[in-house]
Amino acid sequence: MARYGMVIDLTKCFGCSACTVACKVENQVPMEQYRTKVEKIGPEGKYPNLKMHFFPVQCNHCEEPPCVEACPKSGKATYLNEKGFVRIDEKECIGCGMCLKACLYGARFINTETKKADKCSFCWHRVENGLTTACTNTCTAGARIFGDLDDPNSDIAKFIKTHKVEAFKEQSGTKPKIFYVKP
Amino acid sequence: MKISRRNFLKAGAASGSLMALTTAGCGVKLEKADPTDEVSSSQEKVEPMKGELIPGSCRMCGGDCGIVGRVVDGRLVKIEGNPKHFNTPGGALCVRGNSGTKFVYDPDRVLHPLKRVGERGEGKFEKISWDEATSMIVEKMEQYKSTPEKVAWSGVIKSGDAHHHVMNKLYGTPSMIGRGRSICDGSKRTAAQLTFGWEQHHMGYDFQNSKYIVLWGRSITNGPHYAATPKRLVEAKEKGAKVVVIDPRYTPDAAVYADEWLPVKPGTDTALALAMANVIISEGLYDKDFVDNWTIGFDKLVKHVEQYTPQWAEGVTGIPVEAITKIATDMATTKPAFIDIQKGVIFHTNGLQAIRSIYFLLGLTGNIDVEGGLVFSQGAKKGAISNPPAPPKRPGLWDSEKYPIVKGGMLHQFYKKINEDKVKVWFLNENNPIMSIPEPDRLKQAMQSEKIELIISLDTYISETGMYADLILPDATCYERYQLLGSRANYPTITVRTPLVQPVGESRYVDDVMIEIGKKLGYGQYLPVNSAKEAFDLRLKNSSVPEIAQLSIDKIVKEHTGFWENPKKLNYKKYAIKLQEAELAGTSVEDGIVKDSKGNAIGVMVGETAYKGFNTPSKKFEFYCQKLEDKGYDGIPTWKDPEGYTIDNATEYPLRLISYHHIQTSQTRCNTFNNPYLMELRPENYLEISTQTAAKLGIKNGDMVEVSSAVGKASLKAYVTEGIHPDTVAMQHGFGHWSPYTKVALKRGANSNHVSRLQFDPVGGVVASNETLVKVRRVG
Numbered sequence: 001m002a003r004y005g006m007v008i009d010l011t012k013c014f015g016c017s018a019c020t021v022a023c024k025v026e027n028q029v030p031m032e033q034y035r036t037k038v039e040k041i042g043p044e045g046k047y048p049n050l051k052m053h054f055f056p057v058q059c060n061h062c063e064e065p066p067c068v069e070a071c072p073k074s075g076k077a078t079y080l081n082e083k084g085f086v087r088i089d090e091k092e093c094i095g096c097g098m099c100l101k102a103c104l105y106g107a108r109f110i111n112t113e114t115k116k117a118d119k120c121s122f123c124w125h126r127v128e129n130g131l132t133t134a135c136t137n138t139c140t141a142g143a144r145i146f147g148d149l150d151d152p153n154s155d156i157a158k159f160i161k162t163h164k165v166e167a168f169k170e171q172s173g174t175k176p177k178i179f180y181v182k183p
Numbered sequence: 184m185k186i187s188r189r190n191f192l193k194a195g196a197a198s199g200s201l202m203a204l205t206t207a208g209c210g211v212k213l214e215k216a217d218p219t220d221e222v223s224s225s226q227e228k229v230e231p232m233k234g235e236l237i238p239g240s241c242r243m244c245g246g247d248c249g250i251v252g253r254v255v256d257g258r259l260v261k262i263e264g265n266p267k268h269f270n271t272p273g274g275a276l277c278v279r280g281n282s283g284t285k286f287v288y289d290p291d292r293v294l295h296p297l298k299r300v301g302e303r304g305e306g307k308f309e310k311i312s313w314d315e316a317t318s319m320i321v322e323k324m325e326q327y328k329s330t331p332e333k334v335a336w337s338g339v340i341k342s343g344d345a346h347h348h349v350m351n352k353l354y355g356t357p358s359m360i361g362r363g364r365s366i367c368d369g370s371k372r373t374a375a376q377l378t379f380g381w382e383q384h385h386m387g388y389d390f391q392n393s394k395y396i397v398l399w400g401r402s403i404t405n406g407p408h409y410a411a412t413p414k415r416l417v418e419a420k421e422k423g424a425k426v427v428v429i430d431p432r433y434t435p436d437a438a439v440y441a442d443e444w445l446p447v448k449p450g451t452d453t454a455l456a457l458a459m460a461n462v463i464i465s466e467g468l469y470d471k472d473f474v475d476n477w478t479i480g481f482d483k484l485v486k487h488v489e490q491y492t493p494q495w496a497e498g499v500t501g502i503p504v505e506a507i508t509k510i511a512t513d514m515a516t517t518k519p520a521f522i523d524i525q526k527g528v529i530f531h532t533n534g535l536q537a538i539r540s541i542y543f544l545l546g547l548t549g550n551i552d553v554e555g556g557l558v559f560s561q562g563a564k565k566g567a568i569s570n571p572p573a574p575p576k577r578p579g580l581w582d583s584e585k586y587p588i589v590k591g592g593m594l595h596q597f598y599k600k601i602n603e604d605k606v607k608v609w610f611l612n613e614n615n616p617i618m619s620i621p622e623p624d625r626l627k628q629a630m631q632s633e634k635i636e637l638i639i640s641l642d643t644y645i646s647e648t649g650m651y652a653d654l655i656l657p658d659a660t661c662y663e664r665y666q667l668l669g670s671r672a673n674y675p676t677i678t679v680r681t682p683l684v685q686p687v688g689e690s691r692y693v694d695d696v697m698i699e700i701g702k703k704l705g706y707g708q709y710l711p712v713n714s715a716k717e718a719f720d721l722r723l724k725n726s727s728v729p730e731i732a733q734l735s736i737d738k739i740v741k742e743h744t745g746f747w748e749n750p751k752k753l754n755y756k757k758y759a760i761k762l763q764e765a766e767l768a769g770t771s772v773e774d775g776i777v778k779d780s781k782g783n784a785i786g787v788m789v790g791e792t793a794y795k796g797f798n799t800p801s802k803k804f805e806f807y808c809q810k811l812e813d814k815g816y817d818g819i820p821t822w823k824d825p826e827g828y829t830i831d832n833a834t835e836y837p838l839r840l841i842s843y844h845h846i847q848t849s850q851t852r853c854n855t856f857n858n859p860y861l862m863e864l865r866p867e868n869y870l871e872i873s874t875q876t877a878a879k880l881g882i883k884n885g886d887m888v889e890v891s892s893a894v895g896k897a898s899l900k901a902y903v904t905e906g907i908h909p910d911t912v913a914m915q916h917g918f919g920h921w922s923p924y925t926k927v928a929l930k931r932g933a934n935s936n937h938v939s940r941l942q943f944d945p946v947g948g949v950v951a952s953n954e955t956l957v958k959v960r961r962v963g
């Protein structure tokens with residue numbers, strides 16, 4: 001079975017937020033809410049010796065997702081599917097917000113229109129139609145790679161084999177599947 | 184169970200880097216490169232993606248990137264980059280392009296022709312019909328038919344397209360003022376033409392093949408010029424290229440891509456470039472072959488730059504000697520190298536000469552028209568709609584004696600032409616000069632004068648300038664019209680803009696309107712078309728290039744997925760093409776210049792061989808420019824502190840104000856400023872001020888501050904940062920909108936043009952918005 005994940009290369013991301021908007025349009029995310037957002041880190045240091053980078057954040061589609069554990073309807077309203085996508089079933093979700101508190105990344109929110117939990121879906125609907133995610137597709141710096149971590153021929157597997165990557169809050173043990181190239 | 188991918192794609196829905204484009208009917212169907220590839224089905228239900236995919240072209244900035252719109256039930260629901268297009272490889276599209284669905288359906292758009300009913304500036308309009316509107320225009324134009332120069336056009340001018348054909352070729356007005364020059368990069372274009380005889384709106388960059396890239400007063404992250412510029416810069420870096428950013432601001436380019444950031448003091452670029460030339464020459468690092476064979480004035484330059492040592496330049500620019508020496512040396516020894524320049528350098532009173540001095544660095548190192556250097560790009564030659572007899576030559580609006588080098592008019596000085604009673608009718612398309620030019624009260628007052636009789640704003644919104652117009656004509660967005668465009672490739676390309684959806688309300692594309700007006704004016708004989716689309720098809724058909732002449736809009740959409748290109752035409756060192764025997768027949772050689780029988784220079788002798796050379800009077804790359812010298816300017820750029828910094832008392836106004844563009848807001852014109860998606864990301868602008876300067880002034884991050892000059896002021900929040908030169912403060916351009924009709928943008932942030940002085944480069948003609956001394960104080 002496939003195990004989908006993403007690489008985000010922070011040596012390439014320049015913070016334009018095309019991913020944020022592509023995602024909003026693709027997934028009809030309400031105004032002032034985001035499934036992926038880019039944070040500016042810095043500048044740090046003293047002029048003119050500075051450091052700054054940009055940091056896209058979103059659901060990490062953890063392999064041991066605490067949000068699923070926290071859900072009172074665990075296994076139904078939110079669950080990890082057979083391809084490694086942490087999914088939300090809106091029909092089952094009661095909008096209690098327990099999963100929001102459990103998420104290490106602050107990636108979940110209650111959708112102001114549906115009143116249900118919402119977050120990055122790894123563009124399940126696109127991927128199942130043979131496409132890549134909206135954010136990966138639109139990135140003008142080519143900073144995102146999406147694909148099957150278990151397929152040795154996928155771009156993402158090849159990339160991870162040859163580059164140093166690190167998941168954010170890796171030590172938490174939730175096995176996140178977004179891997180960053182650090183700046 | 185396995186499901187063939189084709190089943191999912193029945194609706195013709197999919198795009199992405201893995202996809203190959205095929206066409207079906209009018210729309211484009213995007214399919215997987217390998218149609219036999221299959222995905223396993225899931226227990227979860229997946230909705231097939233709905234809609235038709237139609238290729239078109241974006242216009243959220245001036246880049247005209249190829250896009251694919253997904254349209255469901257006649258409504259545009261998603262925009263992606265056209266994966267086949269040069270500007271958008273793999274489907275990449277910038278944040279502005281992605282936000283376009285909110286542009287086309289913006290409730291603030293003008294949907295019907297409007298006529299002013301109150302005073303100019305009062306903003307009172309009433310709905311009228313298109314017929315009434317065009318009749319009003321035609322009546323006025325008839326009145327000035329014998330003095331057509333009194334009818335002016337400003338904004339986007341596409342030479343040869345219907346609006347230009349009607350106004351310039353048929354009606355005969357020379358008063359066509361391209362926004363892309365005097366409030367953009369006119370000085371850069373003219374500097375290129377003077378120095379090496381080639382100019383284009385943007386230089387032919389070839390980042391992916393460069394080994395050393397200098398971004399000088401130019402941010403590719405904030406103004407990429409096309410969506411995938413960052414991708415190509417990343418590609419260059421992955422192949423080992425070094426990147427240097429010269430900018431008073433610590434831009435994302437400086438932070439993410441640069442190996443070195445040189446925070447130059449604003450306006451001192453000429454000093455830095457001349458000192459770099461000094462290093463390259465004194466260290467003997469210049470390209471001897473190129474300099475000896477293909478340039479003139481090198482000896483003069485050698486002598487001239489002796490005075491500009493790195494030690495001297497450190498004091499002027501604030502860049503340490505070691506850094507100047509290092510980048511000059513690295514640039515000269517790492518080939519190919521490229522320097523890209525934009526408004527940080529251009530928007531100064533000495534802009535043209537500063538750019539010439541930077542071009543010298545490319546000339547000295549032989550990086551002219553070579554792979555990975557500055558490439559002379561080639562466009563796709565289209566024909567004319569028709570070939571009418573040339574209209575009588577009329578006097579231009581500008582004093583060519585006073586401004587002999589300036590090309591294309593000066594929009595920032597247009598108010599004077601109104602005051603001088605030289606303009607009676609003014610069309611504005613896709614421009615908002617009351618926002619985009621300093622000291623806007625001058626233009627406001629001129630527009631309120633009775634001297635100008637009819638002001639027509641062709642726009643999607645009632646902009647600030649539109650508030651002073653007599654007629655507002657609802658423009659079709661880039662998703663609702665046809666157009667023929669290029670790309671940023673260095674070889675001939677044609678991008679087709681198509682209506683992805685029907686125009687909202689009664690909006691119409693400018694060319695369709697101008698064809699109607701042209702016919703009403705009696706030019707039917709030379710307007711053998713009924714629509715902009717037909718006019719574009721005729722321009723293709725009438726091309727002198729056979730492979731272009733056989734194209735049509737529909738053909739490019741259906742057979743070329745919206746983007747035609749001829750990469751085989753890519754070539755370098757076009758100046759070193761030998762003249763053929765046929766070309767040499769009847770020629771003579773005078774001072775090394777090959778002249779035809781009429782005395783026109785057609786080439787240059789290098790040794791015993793005749794070459795095409797550069798399109799300059801000397802047919803060579805001109806370090807020394809006789810034309811500039813003849814007109815009373817410096818033949819070789821000489822350092823002087825820019826005039827704008829010498830007017831005010833620097834003790835009272837100790838800081839240099841610059842403005843900059845941001846990727847999430849495209850300047851002040853219609854396309855992006857009222858977009859909710861973009862406004863969420865960047866809801867206001869700030870006064871960027873250095874930590875040490877702010878501390879001296881008692882300013883903390885987020886404080887309200889007033890930034891004032893001798894001519895104006897603005898209030899906004901402070902952003903205190905280490906990432907800016909301590910003598911500099913910066914404001915993002917594109918905020919401070921006040922038209923009550925653009926409710927998303929209304930009263931957010933402040934406009935830097937309310938602070939900057941209205942001044943310009945008299946040689947290059949571009950507004951010098953980045954050259955005003957200011958002071959800052961905390962007001963809350």
